[in-house]
Amino acid sequence: MKLAVVGAGPAGAHFARLAAASGASVTVFDPSHPREKPCGGGLTAKALALLPSAPAHDPLPARTVVRCLFESGDGERVDVPLARPVAVAARAELDAWLLRRAVEAGAVHVARRVVSVDASGRVGIAGEGSRVFDVVVGGDGAGSLVRRTFLAPTPAARRFMAAGWYARGDSPMAVRFTPGLRGYLWLFPRRDHVGVGICAPLGSVPTRAMLDRLESEVARSHPALLDGRETPYAHTIPSPSPDPGSLLEAAGARWALVGDAAALADPITGEGIYYALRSAEILHERLASGGSPTAYAERLADEVGAELCRAARLYDRFYAPGFARRMVAYASRSPAVRTVLGDLVLGDQGYGGLKKRLLRAGPRFLADSARWWLGVAR
Helix, strand or coil, rough: CCEECCCHHHHHHHHHHHHHHHCCCCEEEECCCCCCCCCCCCHHHHHHHCCCCCCCCCCCCCCEEEEEEEEEECCEEEEEEEEEEEEECCCHHHHHHHCCCCCCCCCEEEEEEEEEECCCCCCCCCCCCCCCCCCCEEEECCCCCCHHHHHCCHHHHHHHEEEEEEECCCCCCCCEEEEECEEEEEEEECCCCCCEEEEECCCCCCHHHHHHHHHHHHHHHHHHHHCCEEEEEEEEECCCCCCHHHHEEEEEEEEEEEEHHHHCCCCCCCCHHHHHHHHHHHHHHHHHHCCCCHHHHHHHHHHHHHHHHHHHHHHHHHHHCCCHHHHHHHHHCCCHHHHHHHHHHHHCCCCCCHHHHHHCCCCHHHHHHHHHHHHHHH
């Protein structure tokens, strides 16, 4: 099978490695790789479990983190220990590492821009004419050419705006929910710098106002990250609608979308690397077993659609006024609730069972809260 992969991010490179290792002829088109993608670069425990083993001569270029500081923006805060480490990587380094694994498996990287694709599998290549493939895989991100060709850009209502900068220095891994934003800001420490960012629904707040808010929040608690800032960034994060059936549009007879091109970021957290990697695996499994790209879309909707679309339905409740403050306050007083929050960071706790688990933690939370208040009184 001849496969074209447009885009060498985590989804495209991961799929290329799996497909090449199973004997397919895989060509990855990406003219600007590696490059830094504007994001935190966090790898949850679930995402780390999907990565290939690192060769001794080429370890995973990421920093391990074992705690996360959550803040409500109005004084409440809690330092949450994680049952398993997560990792933070610069995307230029992570993406290059994944592409090296794909090339080692037999994929061919062509550093040229794809200018067109069509339903027959023909791929137009800048400066090279065109080639025909059995399947074209769109792993070309939020602005995907493959998506625009066969569908349409992800609607603005399903996108977040993220903006910030990279700064010299160090910090804890931190997430702060800021009142009135319907989003959050983050500090993600990488190996030699910190990713500083803020996000909100696209169009809800002007980007300049978001950056002003970020500056004021960082100045309050980590002023050194203002002095050490270097590269600024802004980009959008696409996510699915509340309807799992919307994911069925992610493939056609000879094409398929993976990762951000398929709008597979979590609508609440914006996390997308796990879903990028898992979508690549699902597509490979379907094609390797003789299935069609449309069978991939059905499996994608069944496996990840429920969780992501549930998050889309819960978004308004999660960012309702006061919810984040209460969540952080409860976690600061209750080890049981802290454990739930830590599992959310790890990706071990889905949204489906979250309510039941919090209810089960309720009696313990009441006892923990009583002890906390007694300690305050003393």
